[in-house]
Amino acid sequence: MQLTILHVSQPVDGGVARVVADLVRGQRAQGHRVLVACPPGGRLGPQALAAGAELLEWPARRSPGPSVPAETARLRRLVRQAGPDLVHLHSAKAGLAGRLAVRGRRPTVFQPHAWSFAAATGGLAEVSARWERYATRWATSVLCVSEQERGDGEAAGVLADYTVVPNGVDLAHYAPAERRAARLSLGLDLSVPLAVCVGRLCRQKGQDLLLSAWPAVARRVPTAQLALVGGGPDAAALAAQARALPEPYRVRLTGDVTDPRPWLAAADLVVLPSRWEGMALAPLEAMAMGRPVLLADVPGAREQLPPQDREPGLIPPEDPAALTNALAAALADPLDCARRGAAARAWVAERHDIRTVIGRVSELYQKSISFGQPTPRVPARI
The missing domain is CATH 3.40.50.2000 (Glycogen Phosphorylase B;)
Structure with missing residues (x-):
């Protein structure tokens, strides 16, 4: 009908x-x-x-x-x-x-x-x-x-x-892509550990929590880099927060982008420390592209992760210490990130087409x- x-x-x-x-x-x-x-x-x-x-x-x-x-x-x-x-x-x-x-x-x-x-x-x-x-x-x-x-x-x-x-997610649109090519297209260093947060810049998505935790992460993984991808009402405040970080801990804010896929492909880890959700879409898109995610344990997060990835991939909401520890541990082990990403793609293909x-x-x-x-x-x- x-x-x-x-x-x-x-x-x-x-x-x-x-x-x-x-x-x-x-x-x-x-x-x-x-x-x-x-x-x-x-x-x-x-x-x-x-x-x-x-x-x-x-x-x-x-x-x-x-x-x-x-x-x-x-x-x-x-x-x-x-x-x-x-x-x-x-x-x-x-x-x-x-x-x-x-x-x-x-x-x-x-x-x-x-x-x-x-x-x-x-x-x-x-x-x-x-x-x-x-x-x-x-x-x-x-x-x-x-x-x-x-x-x-x-x-x-x-x-x-x-x-x-x-x-x-559209599994053909969000397909695994080669990390090196994505980084070259974005002008990024090919070898540094990279965490990417894709989402509207607003209180819900918790980018302020991520920026607060980042200096401690960078002290433990000195070459690590962070990119915030997106625009929104908190863009100016988050840019000021990022500028206030000590020089070695510089963070890249890309602004609004038409297509986040190059950033997802370039990432070792995609992180979203939300304060609330129903089921966020960006983590599913990241996993469809073969990238592991780190999420606050808000509604939808636990259900969208493979069971074996829930321990390394979930942290309590608004817990700076847990966010720091989980980010540092993941970025220090890019091979494990790659393994988790491959499992995430298979999970999303089976359950979130x-x-x-x-x-x-x-x-x-x-x-x-x-x-x-x-x-x-x-x-x-x-």
Whole structure:
């Protein structure tokens, strides 16, 4: 059955944008009509168009605030005009405005990409959890990318029809590449141990923790180098933090890059000390290219690693000593990094192929549509 699918997303960059673009590409290949409503700017719009989607301009800020009523009204009009068979809402802001706009009148899949209350603290975290408990009545299904993300939702009292579909990557696009050639193309030393962090420069991804740990790492592995790949709201603060490091510990900030694959290929180790996630996409891309990863043990991280790599590849969140020790140990042993990387590629190829993800999401859509209208109400715990 051919469907008209409307994806609604804010943000328009980073892993969420790549997930949406991959879904669009796969769903267009299946013969569906696919529309994407998102704010202008960022990478999602051009990528969605290139993948065959119809693009709907939906101006929306990333954070909630006074703009929400106008954003909701605009989205309601777009839904009415598009007439989709199903609406797929990506991340907290689209989940907020989208559920208010649709209110269960059409089959609705909400994908948190990490819960809003995980990113908040204090009273704001409780307000966010209360909203999620209430708004779940307007989602036919909640799509989580890890079992831990689903467990965190259930623990917060979000009663929903959950489906878990781990993130996936295009294995042909993120294929193993020769490290020497990648380093030559980037002007990097061919022999030094290199750690690379790919991600939006923001508090969530923990690059500030990485920079704080780096001098101790470099004292133990004196030739080691670090590259932060990406752009974001914390770019200036992180650049200042990097400049303040003593001269021998210089760190390279690349800024936003169109294609992170050369940096992943050049790395001995890819590190992401996130404070929270659903299941980060960059580590899967790194492993698909045959590179080992070092991750904070936040939702999704443990599930995306091969079992034998969970001890060297996971550290407690916001633990500078553990981050230092694990980074230094990995960078001091490039042969072990290469061994771990080969095992990581095999694991991702078996469990995180984007084609499998697209198939499972299609099954979820069919199930959601079969529930009929209106969306069954779930008792809210507030």
